Each structure stands twice: as C-alpha cells, then as structure tokens.
Amino acid sequence: MADETLPTSAWPANAAPSDLISPGRKRLGRALMAVATFGLLAVIAIQILYKTEVNTIGFETWRPVVYAYVLWGVALGIGQVLTRGEDGQRALFLLPALLFTIAMVIFPTLFGFYIALTDWNLSSFSGRKFNGLDNFWQMLADPYYRNALFNMVLYVLAVLVEYVIAFGLALLLNAQIRARKFFRVVFLMPLMLSPVAVSWMIGKSLMEYRFGPAAALARQLGWENPAFFSNPITARISIMVLDAWTFIPFMMIMLLAGLQAMSREVLEAARVDGANAWQTFWQVTFPLMLPVSVTAIILRIIFKLKLADIIITVTSGGPGGATDSVSSFIYREYRDRSNVGYGTMLAMAYLIIIIVFVTWLLKFANRFVRNVN
Amino acid sequence: MSVQTTDYAASEIRSPASFFANRVFIYGALVFWAFICLFPIYWTITTSFKTAVDVTQGHLIPFVDFQPDWKGWRSLGLSPDAIFRTSTVRDEFIKRFMNSVITSVGASSLAIVIGSLAAYGLTRFRYHFAWFKNEDISFFFLSQLILPPVVLALPFLVLYREVGMLDTRIGLILLYTLMVLPIVIWIMRDQFNSIPVELEEAALVDGLSIWGAFFRIVMPIALPGMVAAFILAMVLCWNEYFFAALLTSTDAKTIPVMVASQTGSQGINWWSMAALATAAITPLAVIGIALERYLIMGMTAGAVK
Numbered sequence: 167m168a169d170e171t172l173p174t175s176a177w178p179a180n181a182a183p184s185d186l187i188s189p190g191r192k193r194l195g196r197a198l199m200a201v202a203t204f205g206l207l208a209v210i211a212i213q214i215l216y217k218t219e220v221n222t223i224g225f226e227t228w229r230p231v232v233y234a235y236v237l238w239g240v241a242l243g244i245g246q247v248l249t250r251g252e253d254g255q256r257a258l259f260l261l262p263a264l265l266f267t268i269a270m271v272i273f274p275t276l277f278g279f280y281i282a283l284t285d286w287n288l289s290s291f292s293g294r295k296f297n298g299l300d301n302f303w304q305m306l307a308d309p310y311y312r313n314a315l316f317n318m319v320l321y322v323l324a325v326l327v328e329y330v331i332a333f334g335l336a337l338l339l340n341a342q343i344r345a346r347k348f349f350r351v352v353f354l355m356p357l358m359l360s361p362v363a364v365s366w367m368i369g370k371s372l373m374e375y376r377f378g379p380a381a382a383l384a385r386q387l388g389w390e391n392p393a394f395f396s397n398p399i400t401a402r403i404s405i406m407v408l409d410a411w412t413f414i415p416f417m418m419i420m421l422l423a424g425l426q427a428m429s430r431e432v433l434e435a436a437r438v439d440g441a442n443a444w445q446t447f448w449q450v451t452f453p454l455m456l457p458v459s460v461t462a463i464i465l466r467i468i469f470k471l472k473l474a475d476i477i478i479t480v481t482s483g484g485p486g487g488a489t490d491s492v493s494s495f496i497y498r499e500y501r502d503r504s505n506v507g508y509g510t511m512l513a514m515a516y517l518i519i520i521i522v523f524v525t526w527l528l529k530f531a532n533r534f535v536r537n538v539n
Numbered sequence: 540m541s542v543q544t545t546d547y548a549a550s551e552i553r554s555p556a557s558f559f560a561n562r563v564f565i566y567g568a569l570v571f572w573a574f575i576c577l578f579p580i581y582w583t584i585t586t587s588f589k590t591a592v593d594v595t596q597g598h599l600i601p602f603v604d605f606q607p608d609w610k611g612w613r614s615l616g617l618s619p620d621a622i623f624r625t626s627t628v629r630d631e632f633i634k635r636f637m638n639s640v641i642t643s644v645g646a647s648s649l650a651i652v653i654g655s656l657a658a659y660g661l662t663r664f665r666y667h668f669a670w671f672k673n674e675d676i677s678f679f680f681l682s683q684l685i686l687p688p689v690v691l692a693l694p695f696l697v698l699y700r701e702v703g704m705l706d707t708r709i710g711l712i713l714l715y716t717l718m719v720l721p722i723v724i725w726i727m728r729d730q731f732n733s734i735p736v737e738l739e740e741a742a743l744v745d746g747l748s749i750w751g752a753f754f755r756i757v758m759p760i761a762l763p764g765m766v767a768a769f770i771l772a773m774v775l776c777w778n779e780y781f782f783a784a785l786l787t788s789t790d791a792k793t794i795p796v797m798v799a800s801q802t803g804s805q806g807i808n809w810w811s812m813a814a815l816a817t818a819a820i821t822p823l824a825v826i827g828i829a830l831e832r833y834l835i836m837g838m839t840a841g842a843v844k
Contacts, residue, residue, distance in 0.1 A: 226703075227701060227703040228698075228701045228702040228703075229702045229703050229704070231702070232702050232704075252749065255749050255750060256660060256664045256749060257660075257666070258656075258750075259657060259660030259664070259753075260657050260660040260666060260676070262652075262653040262656060262657070263653040263654060263656065263657035263680065263720065263724070264657070264668075264676070266653055266716070266717070266720075267679070267680065267683065267717065267720065270691075270713065270714070270717045271683060271686065271717065274691055274694040274695055275690065275691070275694070277697070277698065278690065278691075278693065278694040281693065281694060281697065334568075335572060338568055338569055338572075341565050343565060343569065347831075349569050349573060350831065350835075351827070351828055351831050352576050352577060353572060353573070353576055354827060354831060354834065354835075355576050355577070355580065355824065355827060356576055357774075357827075358774060358820070358823040358824055358826070358827035359580075359778075359820045359823065360777065360778040360780070360794070360795050360798070360819055360820060360823070361778060361780065362778075362780050362795040362796075362798050362799045362819075363583075363795070363798055363816040363819045363820050366798065366812055366816050367579045367582065367583045367816055368579050370812075371586065371809060371812070371813070372578075372579055372582055376595075377594055377597055377809075379597060379599065382597055411579075416838065419835055419838045420838060420839055423835070423839035468684055468685050471685070471687060472687045472688060472689075472781075474689065474780075474781050475780040475781060475799075478781075478784070479780075479799045492687075492689070493688065493689040496689045497689065497692075497781070497785070500692075500693060500696075500785070501785075506693055506696070506697065509693055510693045510694065513687075513689045513690045513693060514690065516687065516689065517686070517690045520685055521685070524685050
C-alpha cells in the first residue's frame, strides 16, 4: 500500500524531480518496504495461530506485534525517502503522527465496536461470548443511562452561564485597571489545578456538611440544611459550580484575547456617534466578538462532554445516579461490575451521539455566525 | 497573539461621580472574583496546618484563630521533623510524583515532536493520501479532540492487557500523547502559518534540504509556540485522572489517582488530605505563575484571526 498512498506534489514548486533517483535505489526502497510489510504480517499471523492454538511457536503476549508495527513504520519511512526522494522527505513529516494516530484510534475503536457486541464480564470465568445486539437492547431499557444522557444535556446548558461569567471577567480584565497581570494570573489559577484535588478542596471540604466554610456561610444566609450533595437538584448544581470554577478561566482567556484584538477605531467611532457604554457593548463589542465566542463555547462544550473526574471523586454519581455523566456512569459500570461488554456498548453509543451532536453544532454555529455578520 | 494592554475604557466615563462609581464597581468585582479563585487554595493550604479542633470549629486564619501545626505534613513524611526519618507514605508519594512527572513530560515531548512535524508538513506541503487532502488530514487530527476518554478506555484496557502494557508508564504516555496531539497540532499549525514561507525558500536556494531548513530556520522561530504547546500539554497530562484510574494499579499510579484514593478511605483526616492536595497542586501552580504568558499564548492560538 505504501508507495501509491502518499504522492505529494511540490509546494512551493521547486522540488527536485523524482527521476534523479537511480533505479537501484528505488528497487532497494521497494524491497525494504516489502520485507517490512511481510515481516509485520508474518508476526501477526504467527501470533494469531499461536493464540488460537494451531501452532505451538509464538509469544506470550502481543507485545512483539507492537514492536513489529514500529519497525514497519520506520522501514516505511526509509522506503519513502529511498523511492521518492524529496517527496518522500515531505511525507516523512506527516508519517509519524499519522501512523501513531491510526494505531491508537482506528484499531481500538474498531475493536471497541466488537467488544460492544459481546457479553464479557472480567470477573466471571466464562470469558467473552458474542451476543449480538443484546447489549444494545439492554442499553435502550436502561433508565440510568438515559438519566446520564439527560444530565449531560443539563451540564452542556450550564456552559451558557459559564460563558456569561467568563465574558464579564474578560471585560473586567480588559478595562483600564491597575495590576492587570496580577488579576490575570489569579483568575487563571483554577485552570491549573488538578480536578481531583479540586474536588477534595471544594467538594469534599469547603462544601462539607458539618465543618465546611461554604456550608457555614450558607447557614448564615438562612439555608438551614446546607447539604450540597444530598438532594438531586442541589447536587447537580454543585457539580456544575465545581466544574465551572475550574474551566471559566479557559473561556475567559479566549474572550480576553478576542477583546484585545478588536480594533479601537470601531469603539471610538461608536462613542463619537453618541452611544453609551451599554449600547456600545450590544451594538459593537458583542457582534464583533461573536466568532471568538462561538469558538470558545464549542471548545468548552467539547471538554464538557468528557466530564468525569469531578463526579467520580465527589459524588460517585450519587445521590442515586442523579449527578452521573455518561463517562462516570460507564466508569462505575466497569469498576463496580467489571462489565466490559456492556460498558463499551454504552461508550460507543455515546461516541456516535457526540459525533452527530458536534457535527450539527459546528454547522449550526457556522450558519449562525454568517447570518449575524 | 500576545496580550497587550488597552486603555479606551476611560473614554466612556463622563462625570467624576460616575467615574468613581465605575471604579468601585470594577475593582469590587475584580477583588470578589479573585477571592473566589484564591479562597479554596488558601483554605487547603491552611487546613494542612490544622489539628482536629481547628477543623471542627471552622478556624480560618493562622496565628489569629489557631496555632499552625505540622500534623498534616508529618503524616505525609514531609514536615521538618519527619523529613529525615523513613516514611512509607513519603516514599509512596515520591513514587507517584515521579510517575506523574515522567508520564506528563514524556507524553508532552512525544506529542510536541510528532505534532510539530505533522503541523509543519500540513502547513507547507500538499498531500494526497488516497482521496484525503490536507484539509481532510487536518480534520482527522483535530477531530480526535472530541473523542471522549471513555470510548478508548475499555478497549485499551483489554488491548494493554494483551500486549502486557497495563499498569506501565509507557502505556500511559502513549495514551496521553494521543490525548494532547490534536491540541499540539492546532497550536503549531497556527504558529507555522505565521512564519513567512520566503525564509525557507531562501534556505532551500542556499542548498539546505527540506529537513535542514526545518531544523535550522523554522524551529528556532517556532520555539515559543512549541514551549506554549508543551506547557499546555503538561498541564492536561498532569491533571489527567480517567485513564490513570482505569489503566494503572500499583506501579504506574499517578498523583491524581493517589489523591482520589485517599479521599475515599480517610475522608475525615482533613489535615493530611489537605497536605496531599497542596503537594499535588503546587507544581502546576508554580508553572502557572511563572509561565502564564506561554499558557495564554497556547490557549489563544487560532482563536483570534
């Protein structure tokens, strides 16, 4: 497959013509790639035969296959340079990342789709059994999974609130203030902290029912029973607040960069035309910031869809699965029940939902930005 | 891309009274949010010096409210009097710490190397990979960003078991590299796009090869971008919990996994938990303060055209 797949045309157009390469060198390169491909296939074949107990020579684990793949990649790279000269050198820039990503994503995802169709519990002795779409039907009937999906909708909607706060903070930092750098560093701080440490620092101690200062403050403010994580609604809000605390700086920094890239003349012109601060914001600043805002919100939503660590460490999904995100639910499905087959089915379904949702989101955002501007 | 100061806000002010009100509001809001950002950190650090009584009575200010005590740090083996004695907790902590350092530095370095090369290739050359063009390849890399860890976690659990890489640092490094690669490629593409092609053309005319031009001419110019991408990748890898929790057990456990496992077993032991949390967040807090410029550069790459 190697020699036809990566023909690169010169850009800028000053490459050495490939006919300068001697036929001998070309033959050598082809031979090298052929040998490497044959070697890789041979190792895989031997290993499959060994694992299916057809023959007795083989390796204990599949690790030699990994080494064989790496060697094949190296040989492919050398072969490209040998057969195609400068074009091959260009291909060499892309090859490592491409081979790495394909090996790490495509293969495991395909394998994941296979696991999703099996009944496989790591703690039972029966091993894996192909059971077709059983996991899928089980998933459709699973109220906890539906609940986790519903929670994801709520968590994603919370991004809008985060966006408003982040925009406000960006405006503050962009105003004429002293000690701007100090405030910027301080505002950025939560993003640096590990979510797991944060979930102890805030979720498990600050918001702790008996001794936490946040609970004490809530009592002062008249909330008699400040149990942040015992009732489904407050628990969800608390998780949102925790997550917002860590990730607001991310949106804030992007919006701040957008504000600072805005041309000052436009704002001056608005002022000359007699617009007050409120009008200037809604008529000038906000529309001009729309592309940056959309980028920030979409990136934030993508991160939000992966939300898991805070929930796993603070509530483990409780009370009664009320705070579960899809990721944390699947995590517990594996950790508590070792249910690899079913968990993978849930994950794959989630992947498809995410792909559809994000594709729609990108299309929608594109059209939205174009219509407004 | 760098963040400059602007000063047009003053022009919106009309009378001295409204100017004053405006100032009060702005600084009030700034201080309020600074408090929200810093209080949890302050709380954690002070709690690590508290004893049981100080915790239950909600004392807040050291020396005024309560007398600081090394109890929390002693239980980690990191207090002045315990530092020279042997401590299994400290050994454990240092082991986890080193695991975190090795995996995050290793993954970030690997991602920078292959990510920069790919980003350079994608900004400078035209590729046709079967029916895929440059835009499609870029999209393929960037689309990995939406892949949630949970999709890969279980297949990798099985695959790593088969290849004997479960609970190894190299296994984590490979996964973390995959996780940060799209971000690195995103930042570096932006970076290379800002470098004029004429520089390399001149270098090629002078007889350098493509790779020579990349290493001698382009790399030095793109270095700040690489630092930015590296630091952002470091932060993400250091804080990663999901993969580490599923794929490591004894040898390759990282700091977040250790912190999380402590919260489960001894949630009441606040002072040692606080000390552990403080120790876990300190490295990144220092990086955040010292290298804030690069972090912002990395996060805003490509956001503003």
